[in-house]
Amino acid sequence: MPNASTRIVIADRNVITRVGLRSILERNPGFAVIAEATSYDAVIDAVDEHGPDVLIIDLDLGDDTTRGLKVVEEVTERYPTTKVLVLANTLSEMIVVEALRRGANGYLCKDDVKADELGKGIKAIQDGETVLGKGVGNLVAHSLGSSRQTEHLTDREIDVIKHVAKGLSTKQIAVAMFISESTIKFHLQNASRKLGAHRRAEIVHRASAAGLL
Amino acid sequence: MPNASTRIVIADRNVITRVGLRSILERNPGFAVIAEATSYDAVIDAVDEHGPDVLIIDLDLGDDTTRGLKVVEEVTERYPTTKVLVLANTLSEMIVVEALRRGANGYLCKDDVKADELGKGIKAIQDGETVLGKGVGNLVAHSLGSSRQTEHLTDREIDVIKHVAKGLSTKQIAVAMFISESTIKFHLQNASRKLGAHRRAEIVHRASAAGLL
DNA sequence: TAACGACCTAGCCAAATGGCTAGGTAACGG
DNA sequence: CCGTTACCTAGCCATTTGGCTAGGTCGTTA
Secondary structure, eight states, X not given: OTTOOEEEEEEOSXXXXXXXXXXXHTTSTTEEEEEEEOSHHHHHHHHHHHOOSEEEEOSOOSSOTTHHHHHHHHHHHHOTTSEEEEEESSOOHHHHHHHHHTTOSEEEETTTOOHXXXXXXXXXHHTTOOEEOTTHHHHHHHXXXXXXXXXXXXXXXXXXXXXXHTTOOHHHHHHHHTSOXXXXXXXXXXXXXXXXXXXXXXHHHHHXXXXXX | OTTOOEEEEEEOSOHHHHHHHHHXXXXXXXXXXXXXXXXXXXXXXXXXXXXXXXXXXXXXXXXXXXXXXXXXXXXXXXXXXXEEEEEEXXXXXXXXXXXXXXXXXXXXXXXXXXXXXXXXXXXXXXXXXXXXXXXXXXXXXXXXXXXXXXXXXXXXXXXXHHHHHTTOOHHHHHHHHTSOHHHHXXXXXXXXXXXXXXXXXXXXHHHHHTTOO
């Protein structure tokens, strides 16, 4: 068969989304959904087993939020012929930039995407284009224009922010994490700078919007 | 026809979810999806026009987050025979309790629901049961057990919290909202009490988790 | 080896916040 | 008319925070 179907793997923890995606994609005979995955490990397994043309993935597949980015990186590194299309629930500058930096070929937002855009996007990606959904492009442009480049938070910083989000004071966090108050303040200062925030409340909001908590 | 199909209206801004839901439901010939809506107004119109047996609704259909609850209230008041099943993206004690208080017959979480649970849930709802998804039940129980009953935030309080989330100080918010600093602090004190929070960062986190921002 | 990043600690001070009491108005429903 | 709710304002004071400078270790990488 000279023009075989595009072989697609879907990774999303949500059944409804998986069924919906499959249903939309399979209206076009050029697309074949050959596997579904609902966890980070399953994604790797599925890609290893099927070596799909396209991986459509929701980065949020479990509790460990940053794991999704690592999976994108691993797939694009080990399988250069597999294109990765990120299908996100929410739009966060940091996540978008990180995903693209790690080799994602497209980034669409579930709530914004229209049915026909999915098929077009996949074809465009296979032609080597990078597909950015409505709003995503602006976000990236903004990120490039901004003097502050997107630095990603360290694990430790995220830990501290999680405690802050729970309403703990510096002192309480220090006790909970077995380190000094100074260190808590140090991590928060760094997180503030990286996120462009000036108050704890804003740090929490941005981290929350970025899906880091 | 003695045992006609259950007539269902789906309200969700996300195409993928709508297609997925329709696809899952229509595997069972007893269910017929007769309309889809993607905005609050469209939900009311669709219910007015079709008077469905069941309305499956995602409360988050637009920028005005609390509008979803009002829609539930309106539908259950005006059409007592129409059952309402809320299908949420996230799980928030306040939203769950408020939705049930306003007449919702069920509350499921998209990420947790399994394909077969949807059909079972709808049938149960039609039998007069109240269907609560995995985790939702515990949340409600917790809410009942808690001395603090779930009070909902006023519009003004949410306004203030949104400014806090942007990292503004009390003084800056006062200027932005044309009211005194005292009033800002007053609203935040009330919001703290209602949310059970003790720090601005926690207020923002809870409000954010509740989808209020 | 040197440089780097992530991590940890200390102290300072002005500013912001949390928690409190104690008032006020306007609108709405019983 | 009265109670309730949302909304607005004022002041007090202890605590927390933001923003800063100035150090340190450890492991990896160039």
